[in-house]
Amino acid sequence: MNEPIKQAPVGIDLGTTFSVIAYLNENGRPESVPNSEGDLLTHSVILFDDQDVIVGKEAAKAMASELELVAECPKRQIGQRVFDKQIAGRRYPPEALQGWILRKLKLDAVRTVGEFDQAVITVPAYFDEVRRKATQDSGFIAGIKVQDIINEPTSAAIAYGYLSGWLDQKGLAVEKTRFLVYDLGGGTFDVTIMEADGRDFKTIATDGDYQLGGRDWDQRLIDHVADAFCDANGFDPRENSEALGKLIRDCKDAKETLSTRSRASITCAFGNSTQRVEITREQFLRMTQDLLDRTDFTVRQTMKQANLKWTDIDRVLLVGGSTRMPAVVDMLHGLSGKAPDNSLSPDEAVAHGAAIRSAMLLDHYSDTIPIQSIRNVNSHSLGVVANEIETGLPQVVQLIPRNTPIPVNSRRIFRTHKADQESILVQIVEGESKNPADCSQIGRCTIWDLPEDLPIGTPIEVKFGYMENGRLTIKVKVGGEDRRAFRYELKRPNGLTQEQLESWRQYISSAET
Ligand code: ADP
């Protein structure tokens, strides 16, 4: 067997719009690694260009001209069986698309970091078990051993704590600190309230508005400029894909300009007409106020769920590129009564925390950084489907309600319904509804090889649990007999089989030169 390589600690923020890979440098400081184009952020976009698969900036550029060849933001669809857009006649599972992104991050990083095969990958706190598993599978496809899957806000909190001195050199919280992480990215928004105490990082509550992000702010500018163009010229630049592509890029740039300057201008050219539109920060604020208000509402809701007052919160942390908008900082300052902490780069903090987490889990680093326990809650309730006695209709029986601190186990007794039964089938779901169809289907678990001659009604105890990382575990006991390991198989309706994973892994790595 090969000696395991003494690799540097590596963490990956596999983001919806941008992904970042970071490592812990020789001085124990997290550092983002530039990709082969020299950028710290890699667009989470994939272009299928004949035989070549291109990830990143060039793929994002191609969205303006060859949209049909581009898979954009696969993270939005992770957990589904296939990505809903067909590309050159082919449908890809989201895991494979995410695998390509991870693969690029890895290959580019090796040049700076040296060889590595292990990394920590982050996921949103609201990801259900299916999406966590699919993210882990993406890592496998990319040839990465996933040391841990941690929540993005937890990761950001670790980075803030470690770098701003409220965790000591050993990674322990100097004093109990409660914080609120406000993460506004390109396409999603979430809020998490956490507590750090010694080695414990505990999530208290998490919520979000998963269809809200920087692109909604872009859209307001796009419509503003296009409407002005229409008024002046009588036709709409949004109807032409090339003109629209350019408008999208220019409006995003203008939005980012307005974070540092008080005015910006956008020029829209289409047909033989050109329209220049000036916009001030105040105007922009007015046209997007309702979007900001939505985040304000979610923050208040989360505080309510956590049963906390603002005086109970020690710090407000800003994560996600869109928190660079001054209006976000002002709103949070007004709401919380304290200046939000933006001492770290908001688009890198998540990856940096993951690199620190990676160090905690690497044996050859354990002297430098001790392991911290990260206590999360499950963001969705776990249940099994059972037929209701009176109606015979399938119904969800809840086993572990949402927001329960994990790890956690719950057991349920099933009974054989005929003599000599050889197997039983358990359907496992996540969600808040009684109706199985409204829940996320984790899968069907078949328990095989039950002992022979079991009388009808024999109790079969199935223990379901969540591990620290939110992944599911299953244990089975039959007739009170617990030391036997019963074989079971969990079939995931949307997951890839081990053979499919292997074959995607082969496929993606064979394309490299
Ligand atoms: P995600 O977590 O969704 O992958 P990021 O946290 O990297 O993404 O955030 C990307 C978003 O941040 C984009 O919508 C981008 O326009 C926005 N953004 C980046 N810099 C700025 C800025 N200076 N002002 C306003 N928005 C910005």
Ligand code: MG
């Ligand atoms: Mg993000």
